[in-house]
Amino acid sequence: MSGKEKIITVHLKLWRQKNRSTKGFFEEHTLEGVSTGSSFLEMLDQLNEKLIREDKAPFAFDHDCREGICGMCSLMINGQAHGPERATTTCQLHMRSFSDQDTIVIEPWRSSAFPVLKDCMVDRTSFDKVIAAGGFTSVNVGNAQDANALPISKENADLAMDAAACIGCGACVASCPNASAMLFTSAKISQLALLPQGKVEAHKRASKMVEAMDELGFGNCSNHAECEASCPKDINLSNIARTNREFFKAKIFSEKE
Amino acid sequence: MSFNLDSKIPEGPIQDKWENHKFKCKLVNPANKRKYSVIVVGTGLAGGSAAATLAELGYNVKSFCIQDSPRRAHSIAAQGGVNAAKNYPNDGDSVWRLFYDTVKGGDYRAREANVYRLAQVSNSIIDQCVAQGVPFARDYGGYLANRSFGGAQVSRTFYAKGQTGQQLLLGAYQSMMKEVGKGKIDLYTRREILDIVVIDGKARGVIVRDLITGDIERHVADAVILGSGGYGNVYFLSTNAMGSNGGAAWKAYKKGAGFANPCYTQIHPTCIPVHGDSQSKLTLMSESLRNDGRVWVPKKEGDDRHPNDIPEEERDYYLERIYPSFGNLVPRDVASRNAKNQVDAGKGVGETKVAVFLDFKQAIERDGKDAIAAKYGNLFEMYQRITDESPYEQPMRIYPAVHYTMGGLWVDYNLQSTIPGLHVLGEANFSDHGANRLGASALMQGLADGYFVIPYTLGNYFGTNDLEKVDTTHPEFDKSEKEAKERLEKFLNIKGSRTADDFHKSLGKIMWEHVGMARNEAGLKTAISQIQKLRSEFWTDLKIPGETDEVNIELEKAGRVADFLELGELMARDALMRPESCGGHFRVESQTDENEALRRDDQFAHSAVWEFKGVDQEPIRHKEELKFEYVPLTQRSYK
Ligand SMILES: Cc1cc2nc3c(=O)[nH]c(=O)nc-3n(C[C@H](O)[C@H](O)[C@H](O)COP(=O)(O)OP(=O)(O)OC[C@H]3O[C@@H](n4cnc5c(N)ncnc54)[C@H](O)[C@@H]3O)c2cc1C
Numbered sequence: 001m002s003g004k005e006k007i008i009t010v011h012l013k014l015w016r017q018k019n020r021s022t023k024g025f026f027e028e029h030t031l032e033g034v035s036t037g038s039s040f041l042e043m044l045d046q047l048n049e050k051l052i053r054e055d056k057a058p059f060a061f062d063h064d065c066r067e068g069i070c071g072m073c074s075l076m077i078n079g080q081a082h083g084p085e086r087a088t089t090t091c092q093l094h095m096r097s098f099s100d101q102d103t104i105v106i107e108p109w110r111s112s113a114f115p116v117l118k119d120c121m122v123d124r125t126s127f128d129k130v131i132a133a134g135g136f137t138s139v140n141v142g143n144a145q146d147a148n149a150l151p152i153s154k155e156n157a158d159l160a161m162d163a164a165a166c167i168g169c170g171a172c173v174a175s176c177p178n179a180s181a182m183l184f185t186s187a188k189i190s191q192l193a194l195l196p197q198g199k200v201e202a203h204k205r206a207s208k209m210v211e212a213m214d215e216l217g218f219g220n221c222s223n224h225a226e227c228e229a230s231c232p233k234d235i236n237l238s239n240i241a242r243t244n245r246e247f248f249k250a251k252i253f254s255e256k257e
Numbered sequence: 258m259s260f261n262l263d264s265k266i267p268e269g270p271i272q273d274k275w276e277n278h279k280f281k282c283k284l285v286n287p288a289n290k291r292k293y294s295v296i297v298v299g300t301g302l303a304g305g306s307a308a309a310t311l312a313e314l315g316y317n318v319k320s321f322c323i324q325d326s327p328r329r330a331h332s333i334a335a336q337g338g339v340n341a342a343k344n345y346p347n348d349g350d351s352v353w354r355l356f357y358d359t360v361k362g363g364d365y366r367a368r369e370a371n372v373y374r375l376a377q378v379s380n381s382i383i384d385q386c387v388a389q390g391v392p393f394a395r396d397y398g399g400y401l402a403n404r405s406f407g408g409a410q411v412s413r414t415f416y417a418k419g420q421t422g423q424q425l426l427l428g429a430y431q432s433m434m435k436e437v438g439k440g441k442i443d444l445y446t447r448r449e450i451l452d453i454v455v456i457d458g459k460a461r462g463v464i465v466r467d468l469i470t471g472d473i474e475r476h477v478a479d480a481v482i483l484g485s486g487g488y489g490n491v492y493f494l495s496t497n498a499m500g501s502n503g504g505a506a507w508k509a510y511k512k513g514a515g516f517a518n519p520c521y522t523q524i525h526p527t528c529i530p531v532h533g534d535s536q537s538k539l540t541l542m543s544e545s546l547r548n549d550g551r552v553w554v555p556k557k558e559g560d561d562r563h564p565n566d567i568p569e570e571e572r573d574y575y576l577e578r579i580y581p582s583f584g585n586l587v588p589r590d591v592a593s594r595n596a597k598n599q600v601d602a603g604k605g606v607g608e609t610k611v612a613v614f615l616d617f618k619q620a621i622e623r624d625g626k627d628a629i630a631a632k633y634g635n636l637f638e639m640y641q642r643i644t645d646e647s648p649y650e651q652p653m654r655i656y657p658a659v660h661y662t663m664g665g666l667w668v669d670y671n672l673q674s675t676i677p678g679l680h681v682l683g684e685a686n687f688s689d690h691g692a693n694r695l696g697a698s699a700l701m702q703g704l705a706d707g708y709f710v711i712p713y714t715l716g717n718y719f720g721t722n723d724l725e726k727v728d729t730t731h732p733e734f735d736k737s738e739k740e741a742k743e744r745l746e747k748f749l750n751i752k753g754s755r756t757a758d759d760f761h762k763s764l765g766k767i768m769w770e771h772v773g774m775a776r777n778e779a780g781l782k783t784a785i786s787q788i789q790k791l792r793s794e795f796w797t798d799l800k801i802p803g804e805t806d807e808v809n810i811e812l813e814k815a816g817r818v819a820d821f822l823e824l825g826e827l828m829a830r831d832a833l834m835r836p837e838s839c840g841g842h843f844r845v846e847s848q849t850d851e852n853e854a855l856r857r858d859d860q861f862a863h864s865a866v867w868e869f870k871g872v873d874q875e876p877i878r879h880k881e882e883l884k885f886e887y888v889p890l891t892q893r894s895y896k
């Protein structure tokens with residue numbers, strides 16, 4: 001503790017929804033005794049302890065690593081995916097970003113491709129399906145040559161790493177007015193297209209993944225850039241441009257065939 | 258039934274054992290592989306790599322995980338890197354040296370043959386990952402970069418920024434998804450294993466709960482693989498993810514799988530200290546920080562000055578002082594214990610006084626802020642986000658935290674537990690790390706097990722066993738399902754006053770106090786009786802809201818805490834019965850004149866393997882004697 005911590009009271013407006021098929025509603029709670037040194041999710045833990053003691057149903061939300069890397073946590077906080085801090089996941093958000101007596105509105109990701117399961121837990125299996133459509137290199141164990149056989153320029157390796165940093169949380173979809181999954185999809189297409197190992201299948205991969213994305217009910221990308229602004233890992237819009245190039249090449253090649 | 262602890266170490270010189278064994282392993286021909294089904298529990302590096310590879314070979318795989326996607330397994334959180342004996346930097350590394358360092362680092366409590374194999378396959382892991390598109394760090398010539406990690410005197414650690422675990426896991430996940438697309442893997446996400454089904458002495462299935470609908474499902478297969486991770490969360494506060502649990506391994510133990518060395522716990526020296534009572538987990542600061550950071554405390558007890566106001570001559574760089582040749586890079590167990598010693602001596606820093614400093618001032622002066630930012634920028638940011646302090650401007654505060662469990666289900670050389678057909682990989686097995694794991698070696702082990710070992714040894718299991726056809730109507734499935742359902746109902750019907758977290762925190766306090774960094778006989782006995790008492794309170798005073806047939810996170814927690822309340826006791830028992838100090842297990846009664854850990858090889862050069870006899874019965878302690886033919890037993894010294 002840095003000695004700067006305060007104890008505050010917050011007013012919460014939470015989205016409650018019993019399951020996939022029932023309608024949701026907002027529920028209000030006031031929570032006292034919150035340390036500004038606590039994380040946002042620790043504040044919700046504190047709320048749940050209180051709700052259980054009062055014989056009320058605890059609030060369901062997804063989380064696991066609480067280190068900003070697994071991509072399990074979500075939450076729209078006051079209308080912003082992962083809350084007010086730039087490049088910060090909900091689990092890394094701390095209560096020092098809020099003031100005493102603040103009202104905090106907490107909602108799930110809203111997208112038809114991410115149905116609500118309970119309260120603020122949503123179903124993101126559509127992301128796995130996009131990856132299954134082509135987000136890999138088709139190498140089986142046993143095929144690989146020596147790791148240093150193909151040098152890769154540091155620049156490309158670093159760009160690939162930046163794209164690969166995506167945690168698959170879905171904030172991009174939740175923030176997009178069209179609910180497009182283009183930033184997520186293009187990050188993977190880009191990462192693999194930048195590396196010689198992934199280059200072989202780059203065009204085919206791009207067209208298959210984009211097709212899957214459309215089929216799964218995600219919207220089109222019309223360059224709103226809300227996705228980039230909300231991304232907790234700073235995934236860059238240039239990945240989308242790179243994907244469009246690969247997609248375009250795929251089109252040309254398939255016409256040739 | 259007698260306990261079979263035949264380690265099945267192959268004949269021959271250690272360099273040839275694995276090759277010989279692979280040659281002798283029975284093969285399953287490609288057409289027949291299609292007829293076999295395998296359940297893989299867990300999608301971390303161990304389970305994920307196994308599922309992908311077995312599916313590539315043609316087996317029908319069913320994969321289970323707790324999270325909503327296989328990509329979120331806890332392996333994702335590993336920061337620092339993965340070891341291999343490539344010797345790309347030409348600094349004297351070799352398979353032999355990696356083997357030697359790992360046996361020694363594990364304080365001579367691992368099986369030599371297994372460790373040698375691990376070192377042997379380490380290089381193929383890097384090849385495989387690069388082929389998958391894992392964006393490892395590279396130098397300007399485009400070749401792979403390496404760093405030295407956690408006490409190693411060679412640079413053998415491959416890394417992808419501070420996100421190595423994430424990138425390796427995504428590689429395995431993508432390989433899995435490729436097989437999902439081909440229909441060779443069926444994914445069952447948001448599922449929790451409630452029991453392992455054993456039929457005619459062989460593992461043949463699992464009972465799982467669908468965490469969304471609450472449905473209890475039965476799954477049958479020809480073999481079961483557990484890659485369910487470690488049990489560090491028994492301490493409540495640890496660097497593990499919130500959902501990490503010991504449940505699947507514990508169920509296997511209760512079904513007859515031996516549990517080995519449960520007391521071997523790794524307490525990692527560089528974590529962000531506890532801030533207060535609402536704390537839910539601890540965050541690791543990668544050990545790579547010790548390559549440039551210097552650890553110190555004020556020389557004076559209770560010195561409350563701001564660290565920047567404490568002059569050089571009033572600082573005690575205690576690791577550099579006590580261990581001049583390794584300095585800040587001593588192995589984890591040594592670094593952790595020394596931090597505790599300083600805090601116990603009243604030298605702790607920060608508001609809680611339970612922390613030490615890790616200082617980058619000198620490194621920044623030497624290399625410049627930009628160079629330090631390039632190496633550690635993301636870690637510094639993470640630190641600042643949590644503590645609101647900048648490590649560029651003042652030293653970090655760090656303290657040890659529970660991080661990894663070397664103990665786990667006993668397996669033979671084939672990674673098979675004492676239950677035929679039940680194989681255990683990754684952190685869930687008792688592993689190749691002995692009593693202390695070296696940095697960057699868990700990722701290596703998980704992937705070695707999954708990509709390169711189990712594909713051979715599982716084929717051998719199928720090739721040498723006649724498996725009767727069974728389905729989910731077998732009476733053993735009825736029995737397991739009935740017991741699992743009754744347990745869930747029982748949690749709900751207690752209707753007491755304390756939450757599952759509340760019990761978990763109480764257990765964590767007992768474990769940290771008595772089964773933590775320093776253990777002694779009296780404390781361990783106290784722990785055993787306190788845990789027993791807490792367990793009986795749990796079963797009479799637990800409060801779980803809601804129903805079984807819906808999303809019920811409290812119910813999930815109850816099951817995990819119930820398991821931890823049994824496992825914690827076994828850990829204390831195991832620690833009690835090992836009155837020597839080795840690796841992460843430090844017995845106060847067994848130290849040298851200089852207060853260093855004192856191993857007692859004459860009596861304890863063995864793995865302790867526990868056999869379940871009933872929850873309130875004493876378990877039986879068996880031994881697997883360890884032979885050191887290639888790395889001579891010596892007392893570790895880092896001075
Ligand atoms: C913060 C942190 C940093 C680390 N850094 C490093 C590092 O730099 N280098 C290194 O070598 N090691 C590191 N480690 C250790 C290493 O990450 C782990 O030991 C390793 O990743 C474990 O992999 P695993 O596959 O065995 O298990 P996990 O990755 O924990 O996976 C467990 C899987 O099992 C599933 N599961 C668990 N229980 C059940 C159940 N009951 N039912 C169904 N499914 C279940 C989970 O859903 C998950 O998919 C680090 C660990 C931590 C905590």
Ligand code: FES
Nearest residue numbers: 064066071073091
């Ligand atoms: S809980 Fe893992 S990213 Fe937030």
